[in-house]
Amino acid sequence: MRTAIFSLVFLGIGALSAASFEQNLTNLIEKETATKVKIISKSDLKSSKDLKFVIIELEGNMQRIPLFATKNGDMIIGLSNIFLTSAKADEDLVAKNSAELQEYNESAQTRAAGALIEQLKPEQYISLKSSAKNAPTTFIIADPNCGYCKEEFRKIDERLKTQNVNIVMVGILGEDSLKKAASVMSKVKSSDKEKTKLNALKEVFSNNFKAPKSIDTTAIKETSDFLFKSGVIRGVPYIYEVK
Numbered sequence: 001m002r003t004a005i006f007s008l009v010f011l012g013i014g015a016l017s018a019a020s021f022e023q024n025l026t027n028l029i030e031k032e033t034a035t036k037v038k039i040i041s042k043s044d045l046k047s048s049k050d051l052k053f054v055i056i057e058l059e060g061n062m063q064r065i066p067l068f069a070t071k072n073g074d075m076i077i078g079l080s081n082i083f084l085t086s087a088k089a090d091e092d093l094v095a096k097n098s099a100e101l102q103e104y105n106e107s108a109q110t111r112a113a114g115a116l117i118e119q120l121k122p123e124q125y126i127s128l129k130s131s132a133k134n135a136p137t138t139f140i141i142a143d144p145n146c147g148y149c150k151e152e153f154r155k156i157d158e159r160l161k162t163q164n165v166n167i168v169m170v171g172i173l174g175e176d177s178l179k180k181a182a183s184v185m186s187k188v189k190s191s192d193k194e195k196t197k198l199n200a201l202k203e204v205f206s207n208n209f210k211a212p213k214s215i216d217t218t219a220i221k222e223t224s225d226f227l228f229k230s231g232v233i234r235g236v237p238y239i240y241e242v243k
Contacts, residue, residue, distance in 0.1 A: 024073030025054065040064060047087035051077075053094060055101065061232055062108040064101050066094070110240075112232045117141070117168070117240050124223050126167040126188055126197055130160050137164040141227060141238040144180040144204045145173045149237045153205045156198070167201060170224040171217065172236065179211035180204050181220045 019027070022039050029037050036059040043053045050071055057064045068077040079098070085091050117139050125139070138159065142149035159165055169185055171178030184204040188197045203209055227233050 021052075021069075021071065021073040025056075025069055025076070028073065028076065029056070035059070042069075043093060045085075045087070045093075046089045047085045053090070053097070055097060061112055061230065063105050064108075066097055066101055109232060112230075113238065114240055114242075116227055116230070116232060118242070120168065120223070120226075123189070124168065124219070126169070126185070126201065128156070128160055128165045128167065128197060129194060130162060130164045132162050135162060135164050137166060137242040139166045139168055139238075139240045139242070141168040141170055141233065141236055141240075142205075143170050143173050143177050143236045144184070144209070145177045146236050150205045150207075152237045152239075153201065156201070168223065168227070169204075169220060170227060170236065171220050172224055172228060175217075176211050178217040178220050178224075179215050180209065182215045182217045183212055185220065186215065 021042070025039065026037055029035060037056040038059070040055040040057050042055075045051050045053055045068075051068050052071060053066065054069045055064055055066050066079045068079065069075065079094070083091070083094055120139075129135075140149075140152065142153065156165065169181035171181045181204075184200050187200040191197060
């Protein structure tokens with residue numbers, strides 16, 4: 001929903017409500033974007049008595065967004081890349097918070113994605129064991145028709161020297177992807193041999209692999225929907241290192 005808020009130059013309500021600044025602001029955002037938020041902080045600006053600098057958090061994905069709001073909370077102006085002011089204090093306030101928010105949002109996104117991934121059941125991914133002792137574990141979410149996923153998988157032998165790797169097969173690039181992902185999961189589900197699993201994965205990530213005409217893709221669809229419906233994970237390959 002971040003895009004929904006910033007796709008508008010401003011949000012506003014026609015008449016001033018008697019409610020508080022916080023109530024007006026959160027009600028306005030929810031009405032115009034169907035997004036529930038909470039206010040993390042608000043600061044008065046030196047250069048304008050009519051505006052406040054506000055940081056809000058989107059409910060559900062923990063992303064935080066900076067914006068300007070009128071002192072009554074009846075209008076919102078999205079923060080753009082251009083911000084000019086005669087007050088150095090305001091410039092420093094916006095710059096400092098914007099930098100901190102970028103770091104926070106990246107960290108929050110990783111935590112939220114990790115929480116999703118760690119809910120996956122063993123039957124939803126292919127486990128490859130490292131030859132190293134006490135090796136850390138990395139999850140790689142991949143679509144068999146994704147060019148970048150294929151590039152990433154070419155490095156799998158090198159990764160396995162130091163890491164256990166769990167490959168989560170998804171099908172977000174169409175029906176062909178779903179069928180290919182279902183095919184490789186079907187081939188390895190009853191095998192505990194590393195070579196068999198590796199060979200099946202290398203085959204499905206090759207450019208010559210053809211999807212079977214008919215195969216049950218229900219499980220792959222469920223895994224894909226679970227990981228991507230919230231918008232926390234937005235693309236593949238997605239790599240997550242278990243802490």
